[in-house]
Amino acid sequence: MQDTKKNIAFSPETLELIGKIIRRYPEGRQKSALLPILHIAQAENDGWLSSEVMDYVASLLSIQPIEVYEVATFYTMFNLKPVGKCVIEVCQTGPCWLRGSEELVKYFEQRLGIKPGQTTADGRFTLKTVECLAACGNAPVVQVGTEYHENMSVEKAGELLDQWTSENKCSHTNPYL
Amino acid sequence: MAQKILLNNIDVPGLATFEVYRKLGGYSAVEKTLKSLTPDEVTAEVKKSGLRGRGGAGFPTGMKWSFIDKSTDKPRYFVCNFDESEPGTFKDRYFGTLNPHQLIEGMILGSYALGAKTSYIYIRGELFYVLQIIEKAIEEAYANGFLGKNILGTDYSLDLYCQPGGGAYICGEETALIESLEGKRGNPRIKPPFPAIVGLYDCPTVVNNVETISVLPWILNNGADAYSSIGVGNSKGTKLISACGHINKPGIYEIELGLPVEEFIYSDEYCGGILNGNKLKAVVAGGSSVPILPAELILKTAKGEPRLMSYESLAEGGFETGTMMGSGGFIVMDDTTCIVKNTLTFARFYHHESCGQCSPCREGTGWMEKILQRIEDGNGTMKDIDLLFNISKHIEGNTICPLGDAAAWPVAAAIRHFRAEFEEHVKQQKCPLSR
Numbered sequence: 014m015q016d017t018k019k020n021i022a023f024s025p026e027t028l029e030l031i032g033k034i035i036r037r038y039p040e041g042r043q044k045s046a047l048l049p050i051l052h053i054a055q056a057e058n059d060g061w062l063s064s065e066v067m068d069y070v071a072s073l074l075s076i077q078p079i080e081v082y083e084v085a086t087f088y089t090m091f092n093l094k095p096v097g098k099c100v101i102e103v104c105q106t107g108p109c110w111l112r113g114s115e116e117l118v119k120y121f122e123q124r125l126g127i128k129p130g131q132t133t134a135d136g137r138f139t140l141k142t143v144e145c146l147a148a149c150g151n152a153p154v155v156q157v158g159t160e161y162h163e164n165m166s167v168e169k170a171g172e173l174l175d176q177w178t179s180e181n182k183c184s185h186t187n188p189y190l
Numbered sequence: 191m192a193q194k195i196l197l198n199n200i201d202v203p204g205l206a207t208f209e210v211y212r213k214l215g216g217y218s219a220v221e222k223t224l225k226s227l228t229p230d231e232v233t234a235e236v237k238k239s240g241l242r243g244r245g246g247a248g249f250p251t252g253m254k255w256s257f258i259d260k261s262t263d264k265p266r267y268f269v270c271n272f273d274e275s276e277p278g279t280f281k282d283r284y285f286g287t288l289n290p291h292q293l294i295e296g297m298i299l300g301s302y303a304l305g306a307k308t309s310y311i312y313i314r315g316e317l318f319y320v321l322q323i324i325e326k327a328i329e330e331a332y333a334n335g336f337l338g339k340n341i342l343g344t345d346y347s348l349d350l351y352c353q354p355g356g357g358a359y360i361c362g363e364e365t366a367l368i369e370s371l372e373g374k375r376g377n378p379r380i381k382p383p384f385p386a387i388v389g390l391y392d393c394p395t396v397v398n399n400v401e402t403i404s405v406l407p408w409i410l411n412n413g414a415d416a417y418s419s420i421g422v423g424n425s426k427g428t429k430l431i432s433a434c435g436h437i438n439k440p441g442i443y444e445i446e447l448g449l450p451v452e453e454f455i456y457s458d459e460y461c462g463g464i465l466n467g468n469k470l471k472a473v474v475a476g477g478s479s480v481p482i483l484p485a486e487l488i489l490k491t492a493k494g495e496p497r498l499m500s501y502e503s504l505a506e507g508g509f510e511t512g513t514m515m516g517s518g519g520f521i522v523m524d525d526t527t528c529i530v531k532n533t534l535t536f537a538r539f540y541h542h543e544s545c546g547q548c549s550p551c552r553e554g555t556g557w558m559e560k561i562l563q564r565i566e567d568g569n570g571t572m573k574d575i576d577l578l579f580n581i582s583k584h585i586e587g588n589t590i591c592p593l594g595d596a597a598a599w600p601v602a603a604a605i606r607h608f609r610a611e612f613e614e615h616v617k618q619q620k621c622p623l624s625r
Contacts, residue, residue, distance in 0.1 A: 037351040039265075039308070042391055047373035048356045052315065080373075087375040087545075088356025090315045106277045107478060107535040108434045108521055144359070144539045145277040145478075146316055149434035149519070150284075150441045159318040188318040188354075 021069045027053060030189055031073060043074050047084055050074065051091055052188055060100060060185040061092040089143070097132040097139035099182040102156040105142040108149035113166070117153050118142060120167045124174055137178070158184030193420050195408045195428050196401065197444040200288055206323060208330035211291035217336055219407035220298050224344045227410075232303035236406065238414035240426030245271055245362070245399030246477060246517040248501050257386035258304050259394040267395040268306040269371065270297060270403055272313035272320075273355055273362040277478035277539055278519030281430035282400035284442045286313075287320050289404070290327035294350065296403035298336060299410055301348050304396055308349045312367050315355045325352050359543035363591045364397040366545065377547050378591035401430050422448030425500035429518050431460075436524035438462035451475075451497045452489050455522065468524035472608075475504055476516020478536045479596030481603030482529070483513050509603065528623040529611050533604040534562040540597030551594040554585040558601055565612060568620035575612045579605050 023031065031050055038045040050070055051062065058066045067081040074081075085091045092100075101121060105114050118129065121140050125133055132139040148154040151163030155170070162173060176182075204210040211217070223232060237252025258266060270293070274282040286293055293311070301309045313321050328350055331337045339347045353371055355361050361370045365379035368390050389395020405427065409417045418426045425447035434440045437455070439462035445454065454460045455470065464470050473488040474480060491497050492511035497504065501515045523532065541555035561578045564570045582598035589595070605612060614622050 037349075037353075039391065042372070044373035045353070045371060048315070048370065049354055051356065052318070052354060074373075076373075083375055084356070084373065088315070088358050089542075090357035105535065106539050107474075107532050108278055110532070110535050111435045111521070111523065111527065144542050145275055147274045147280045147283045147314070149278050149280050149521070150432060152434060152440075156316060159322075161319070188322075 021065055023057065027057065044076050047074060047081065051085060055091060056185045056187045060096045061094060098137050099157060099177055099184045100139045100141060102141045102143045104146045104154045106145040109152040109154055112152035114153040116167060117165055117170055120170050158186060159188050192446045193428060194444050196285060196404055196430060205289050206327060208291060208334055216291050217295055219410040220295055220336060221342060223299055223410050224302060224342055224346055229303045229305055232299065235414045236409060239409045239417040241402065241405060241409065243399055244401035244429065246276065248515060251398065251402055255304060255396055257384065258396055259387050260305065264393040266304050266306045267390040267393055268301040268304050268309040269390065269395060269397045270311040270400060271362060271364065271367055271397050272311055272400050273367060275314055275359040275362055276517050276519055277536065278432060278434060278474060278521040279477045279517040280432045281442050281518060283317055283320060285404060285430065286400055287323055290324045292404045292407060293400055294327055294331050296406040297350055298348060299406045300398065300403055302346055307347060310371060311352045312371055313352055313354055315357050318354060321352050321354055360545045360593055363593065367397060368395065377545050380590055420446050422498065422500050423502050425502060431518045431520050433461050433520045435522035436465040436468065437522045438465055445499055447500045449499045451499055454499055464524050468526060471525045471527055472523045472529065474521040476514045477519035478539065479599055480514040480516040481509050481599050482607060484607050487511055526623065528621055529604050529608040530562065530566050530615055531621065533601055534566050536600045537562050544593060548589040548594065550585045550588040551597060554581050555597045557581050565615045566621055568615065570616050572616055575605060
């Protein structure tokens with residue numbers, strides 16, 4: 014435990030970015046920067062927030078660790094367990110369902126051999142179903158990291174999976190950079 | 191051709207850059223307003239225009255601004271609600287990506303009217319790529335003297351920042367948004383006090399939707415009278431409609447309020463008719479939370495008059511035979527659609543998005559999802575249909591924020607208008623329309 018804790022530290026560049034974000038809020042209101050910083054922290058920690066990472070974020074913002082935990086557990090974009098290198102999120106709400114999201118989920122399940130919420134044995138892909146991504150006009154929609162893939166079809170999903178596999182796709186990139 | 195206020199230049203290449211936006215007359219409303227109007231005059235103009243909040247509630251914008259407490263020494267805040275998450279709604283994402291400067295210009299105008307010196311655009315976390323576009327546009331606005339200290343040499347100064355959410359529909363509710371902006375869980379606050387008195391950091395705050403804010407430059411350039419001359423009744427101006435589902439041309443359309451629904455669905459200028467030449471079965475006209483209407487009631491009111499795309503006409507007949515304008519998320523379903531399954535996806539959504547603060551919503555949304563799943567799977571009973579309706583009535587009106595209502599209304603309306611289809615699921619012990 015102790016060793017892991019010691020190892021968590023952002024790069025000077027990341028700390029500079031975080032400092033810039035904190036200055037966007039009035040003095041004494043640095044907690045406002047928590048959501049942006051959790052996004053950065055998650056990206057830099059292979060796509061998930063360990064309690065050590067959350068404690069580190071708390072120390073950066075001079076707030077109690079519990080204040081970070083209660084936020085990280087509320088918002089669905091924060092993963093509290095390890096995820097695959099590439100997280101595939103398929104929208105399943107009404108408008109995407111009307112345009113074939115169920116077939117899409119089934120296809121990903123078959124190709125990857127996993128169910129939504131699971132990660133492939135080699136740790137490369139995690140499959141998730143998510144709720145409305147606000148792109149209903151181009152349904153069905155899939156999100157990978159900050160990328161939106163719209164007007165999806167089983168054929169398109171196949172091509173993208175091939176591409177992500179061959180390029181060893183990673184969806185955990187600092188969204189501010 | 192219908193008057194366009196938001197999408198008139200949307201196809202111009204490079205519109206998202208300061209240079210192109212400025213060349214097309216962008217930021218002229220800021221120049222004019224900061225130099226010739228007082229903040230109260232701006233509020234009066236917006237009030238007079240009849241502009242109503244475009245996020246879903248339709249509350250008069252100028253009136254909302256006039257509630258802001260200017261009697262205290264506390265800072266005042268203007269916040270843009272870019273937490274677009276209501277199923278069927280995707281107008282703000284589209285507009286903000288292609289025309290971020292019009293949103294920023296609106297933010298400057300609103301901030302000036304309210305006396306805000308720091309303003310925030312709260313954008314849902316999933317839309318980080320849009321946040322990047324907007325932050326770039328903000329940088330350009332700073333570099334050109336439209337943000338920062340002493341804008342255009344006046345004594346008005348403004349800082350504008352973006353803040354990402356973390357994936358929570360509830361943060362589109364303005365008090366939950368404020369909590370989230372403070373770095374907390376998105377639990378809605380009990381009102382009163384309203385944000386105009388006690389908002390962000392306990393300071394007077396106004397929260398407006400992206401579309402509402404983006405209309406402001408046009409109103410201040412052309413005048414309140416020009417704006418209110420568009421539309422019908424108390425539905426003034428234009429509205430962005432996000433059209434999706436079983437139509438030939440899904441997308442974003444700017445309509446003059448008062449357009450007949452039939453024309454919107456079937457005209458080639460808009461949705462272009464039903465996909466594959468199928469028959470229209472039902473429409474959810476204003477985002478997933480508004481009551482679903484069967485074809486005959488969305489095209490014509492119960493009185494037999496043509497239904498119009500306006501706040502009043504869509505609401506004609508109350509919830510018995512009418513619906514709501516909502517966010518303008520227009521979801522069209524053809525006759526192959528299972529209404530039970532569609533309602534199930536909405537119930538699952540609201541169950542997922544309930545913040546958990548109020549028990550009727552926290553528990554009830556889960557129960558509704560379970561029962562709908564049971565009926566869809568062919569394991570439901572006739573009693574389940576009444577139970578479902580009953581639960582929805584126990585959620586409605588019994589929660590701190592409108593998410594409870596938003597979860598209850600679609601379920602109640604689906605049973606009200608499509609009861610026979612629910613019963614058919616029970617009788618056949620399967621989904622009669624499963625694909």
